[in-house]
Amino acid sequence: MNSGTMPQAAASDAPRGAADAEELSAWLDGELEDPAAEPVLAGLLRQPHLGRQFETWCLVGDALRSGEVLAGHSPRLCARINAALADEPALLSPSALRPRTKRHLASGFAVAAAAAVLVFVAVPQLRGTDAPAVATALAGSGAAPAAGTPVAPAAAAPAGPEAVASLAAVRPARDPRLDPYLRAHRDFMGAGVMPAAAVYLRSGNEGER
Amino acid sequence: MSERDADLQLVRRVQLGDKRAFELLVSKYQRRISRLLSRMIRDPADIEDVAQEAFIKAYRALPNFRGESAFYTWLYRIAINTAKNHFAAQGRRAPTVVANDIEDQENGEDAGRLSETATPDSLYQSKQVGLAVNRAIDQLPPDLRTAIVLRELEGLSYDEIAAAMNCPVGTVRSRIFRAREAIAQELRPLLGTSEDERW
Numbered sequence: 001m002n003s004g005t006m007p008q009a010a011a012s013d014a015p016r017g018a019a020d021a022e023e024l025s026a027w028l029d030g031e032l033e034d035p036a037a038e039p040v041l042a043g044l045l046r047q048p049h050l051g052r053q054f055e056t057w058c059l060v061g062d063a064l065r066s067g068e069v070l071a072g073h074s075p076r077l078c079a080r081i082n083a084a085l086a087d088e089p090a091l092l093s094p095s096a097l098r099p100r101t102k103r104h105l106a107s108g109f110a111v112a113a114a115a116a117v118l119v120f121v122a123v124p125q126l127r128g129t130d131a132p133a134v135a136t137a138l139a140g141s142g143a144a145p146a147a148g149t150p151v152a153p154a155a156a157a158p159a160g161p162e163a164v165a166s167l168a169a170v171r172p173a174r175d176p177r178l179d180p181y182l183r184a185h186r187d188f189m190g191a192g193v194m195p196a197a198a199v200y201l202r203s204g205n206e207g208e209r
Numbered sequence: 210m211s212e213r214d215a216d217l218q219l220v221r222r223v224q225l226g227d228k229r230a231f232e233l234l235v236s237k238y239q240r241r242i243s244r245l246l247s248r249m250i251r252d253p254a255d256i257e258d259v260a261q262e263a264f265i266k267a268y269r270a271l272p273n274f275r276g277e278s279a280f281y282t283w284l285y286r287i288a289i290n291t292a293k294n295h296f297a298a299q300g301r302r303a304p305t306v307v308a309n310d311i312e313d314q315e316n317g318e319d320a321g322r323l324s325e326t327a328t329p330d331s332l333y334q335s336k337q338v339g340l341a342v343n344r345a346i347d348q349l350p351p352d353l354r355t356a357i358v359l360r361e362l363e364g365l366s367y368d369e370i371a372a373a374m375n376c377p378v379g380t381v382r383s384r385i386f387r388a389r390e391a392i393a394q395e396l397r398p399l400l401g402t403s404e405d406e407r408w
Contacts (some may be wrong), residue, residue, distance in 0.1 A: 004267075009305070021381065021386065021390070022383060023383070024391055025385060025386040026214075026367070026382050026385075026386070027215055028212040028215065029214045029215075029360060029367065029385070030210050030212035030213065030214055031210070031336075031366070031382065032215075033368045034210060037210060037215070037218060038218075041218050041219070041222070045227060045229050045230060045233075045234070049235065053393070054233060054236070054237075055233075055236045055237075056393040056396065056397075057389050057393065058237045059240075059338075060317055060342065060361075060389055060392045060396065062240050062241070063338055063339060063342040063392075063396075064342060064346075064357070064358075064361065064362060065361060066244075073239070073240045073243070073334075073335065074239075074243065074253075074257055074259070077239050077257050077260060077261070078232075078235060078236055078239055078245065079266070080257065080261050081232075081235050081239070081261050082232050082235065083265045084261055084265050085228055085231060085232065085235075085263075085264075085265065086228075088228075088265065088269070090226040090227075090228060090272055091223060091224055091226055091268070092223075092224075092225065092226050092272075093225070093271070093272035119394075121266055135240065142377035143404040147237060162227050167224060171380040178406060184394055187387060198292055
């Protein structure tokens, strides 16, 4: 009853098997592009006969390249390693579970967050108390500097009497009780280790005059 | 995609818990690792022990492998370190073989050492296999022979082989597959396996 259908099925399987094997051969050489590679790999891991073909072709490659490599073959070694492998737990690496694209996105967000911190936290601190308004204005106008780009206050400041008023406005608020201390330590001003501190030291010096 | 990417696909499978993928990596690289170790270790039994240890260490360390280098390069370093530890455990110093020297030998013609360490049986079998491969190559039609030699010996890509042989890439792919199968067919009786058995 089935005698008519069985050979037919076998005949239709044979070309598919050959095609699978040819694809496997191309995959072994790294010549199969990603969408086609995935099913071949799945077949290789699932179908024992493809696994045996893979092993024999690896041996053929080694034999062609060097008789010396072939001499290193020990039929027992594979079995020994696989037996030892059976005692090992299956791996589950979180990095393999995470798609690579997500990782790229995450790093992009990290860069954006760093730039935002620079604009909204670091720049205002360097400029003084009134600077947040400037930073906010810069960010609001879409002219926020890129990360790592130094901000030049002189370029942003208006010229003339407005400039003086503007500078006075950005002068940091300082407790007048600090002035004697700053005067006493003015010899250390301009040391350059912490350039941001120079603003305070200079302010103390000006107050003395 | 490259051969390195194919290895990386297997590695990703192992990292997702598929041990079978690691078995395939073992069967692909066990001969090259044994050959590498034979540069440092003389006793064939020790070579097998160290090779097994190196593969298991590699398996355990695989979650940390991120694919920045080729899998074989990474495995190769593990094998060398395992061999050094083997000597240290015996209170001996590893032979002063510079890694570069080993790499040169890996790629080069200096192939004498393994012959010194291999057992007579394995030497005999490898010689028989080598003769069978040569015989199979000689019997191949010229197109198939050229394609497989350009691929396996010269390391050319399918595109390069297609250009050299003035034929479509699909033809190259088919010729290489048929050549591999013809050689494997010649080897099977010698290895004592049928198509359904494993060597």
